[in-house]
Amino acid sequence: MGIYLDIQGVESDRTFTPNEAVKGVVSLKLHRATVISDVTLSLEGTTRTSLIEKGPAFILGNDVPKVADESHQLFRRSKVLFPHPNSPFIARGYTPSEGEYAFPFEISFPLSAECSISQPELRHRETILPPSFEAQAVKAGAHASVIYTLRVELKRRTHLRKVISQEQSLKFLPFDPTAALPSFLGTGYHTRQRGLYISPQGSLGYSETALPILLLEAKLPSPPVLYPRERLPLQLCVRSLPTRIRHVLPVKLQSLLISLRSTTEIAADIHHTSWTSSRRVLELHGLDETISCDRESDVLSEIKPGVIQGVTLPEAAPSFTTCLIEHKHSLEIDATFSLSEPTRLSSIKLVINVEFGTGLYPEDTGDDGDMMPPIPLRRGCIAHLGASDTVDLGRDPPPY
Numbered sequence: 363m364g365i366y367l368d369i370q371g372v373e374s375d376r377t378f379t380p381n382e383a384v385k386g387v388v389s390l391k392l393h394r395a396t397v398i399s400d401v402t403l404s405l406e407g408t409t410r411t412s413l414i415e416k417g418p419a420f421i422l423g424n425d426v427p428k429v430a431d432e433s434h435q436l437f438r439r440s441k442v443l444f445p446h447p448n449s450p451f452i453a454r455g456y457t458p459s460e461g462e463y464a465f466p467f468e469i470s471f472p473l474s475a476e477c478s479i480s481q482p483e484l485r486h487r488e489t490i491l492p493p494s495f496e497a498q499a500v501k502a503g504a505h506a507s508v509i510y511t512l513r514v515e516l517k518r519r520t521h522l523r524k525v526i527s528q529e530q531s532l533k534f535l536p537f538d539p540t541a542a543l544p545s546f547l548g549t550g551y552h553t554r555q556r557g558l559y560i561s562p563q564g565s566l567g568y569s570e571t572a573l574p575i576l577l578l579e580a581k582l583p584s585p586p587v588l589y590p591r592e593r594l595p596l597q598l599c600v601r602s603l604p605t606r607i608r609h610v611l612p613v614k615l616q617s618l619l620i621s622l623r624s625t626t627e628i629a630a631d632i633h634h635t636s637w638t639s640s641r642r643v644l645e646l647h648g649l650d651e652t653i654s655c656d657r658e659s660d661v662l663s664e665i666k667p668g669v670i671q672g673v674t675l676p677e678a679a680p681s682f683t684t685c686l687i688e689h690k691h692s693l694e695i696d697a698t699f700s701l702s703e704p705t706r707l708s709s710i711k712l713v714i715n716v717e718f719g720t721g722l723y724p725e726d727t728g729d730d731g732d733m734m735p736p737i738p739l740r741r742g743c744i745a746h747l748g749a750s751d752t753v754d755l756g757r758d759p760p761p762y
């Protein structure tokens with residue numbers, strides 16, 4: 363073909379952060395003198411969603427899958443590598459001679475998304491650039507992605523193939539918010555409680571007359587932010603409540619499952635959908651541990667403290683929001699208990715919403731005047747975490 367174009371020197375496994383420069387060299391080899399309009403390098407981010415929806419099955423002709431998709435450019439920056447900015451403009455192009463050319467470049471990621479499609483009142487205000495991301499619903503045909511691409515394009519005016527291009531995907535992770543979560547989240551613990559209920563007739567489950575016989579409480583430091591590769595700072599406490607229904611005792615903990623759940627909500631055109639994937643971080647079976655019922659004290663006893671806090675959290679995409687995608691997290695705790703009578707097992711499922719961070723923060727830039735503005739909280743974060751720590755056993759809906 364006579365023209366060889368390549369991006370060199372950018373490591374494919376490197377993860378970039380906000381305002382970080384991507385440095386490399388564009389290599390151009392010409393096998394003969396060639397007329398070129400320009401060689402331009404660009405860095406861009408794109409968020410895409412797609413989903414397939416089926417209409418009601420019973421209406422003739424309405425079972426054709428309907429495809430919706432949407433794509434927003436998060437930002438785009440470009441630099442002309444050739445001709446040199448001081449070269450006089452030549453409308454018919456430039457004619458470098460046969461040979462090898464190297465164009466060193468440096469192009470930076472921004473801090474915030476600069477999407478122009480968004481309707482501010484609906485979705486997308488100034489929000490920090492989301493992480494590289496790809497997820498799809500297990501069953502339904504829904505897909506979401508955030509992709510960052512470094513691309514070099516060589517343009518010619520006259521040829522059939524007017525543009526020759528090369529591109530490379532880059533991995534990107536945002537910084538964690540530097541803004542503090544509002545004080546109503548509290549500074550002590552972020553807690554959630556759930557009761558296990560039994561009716562005076564001995565049937566398990568929540569009803570008007572049912573009484574709680576057991577209380578499970580999950581506690582995370584407030585604000586509840588988890589990080590990949592770090593320990594799970596969860597405390598799980600349980601208390602067998604004084605009960606008139608003595609024959610249920612002793613209550614024993616039989617199994618304990620803890621999962622990190624990731625929920626992806628997407629919009630595509632006028633359609634919406636969401637899906638959740640779950641990763642087990644702890645699985646304990648056959649515990650057969652008696653839960654103490656201390657009538658005198660009001661203290662909850664901690665279960666498996668060393669084991670739970672020994673869990674290392676997996677790599678997972680951090681919580682983020684764009685116009686089209688909201689990605690959020692929760693911890694799901696599933697504890698199974700056995701009662702003396704009735705003898706069947708009963709479980710308490712408890713979900714505690716969390717933020718999943720990157721653990722990355724801007725470096726202190728010192729006095730060079732190039733300070734990065736504070737990283738704002740993810741939109742939707744406050745609503746996701748909830749403002750209240752209080753629990754009312756009477757109104758707390760049962761988990762089954």
Ligand SMILES: [Zn+2]
Pocket residue numbers: 434435477478479480486685686
């Ligand atoms: Zn947008």
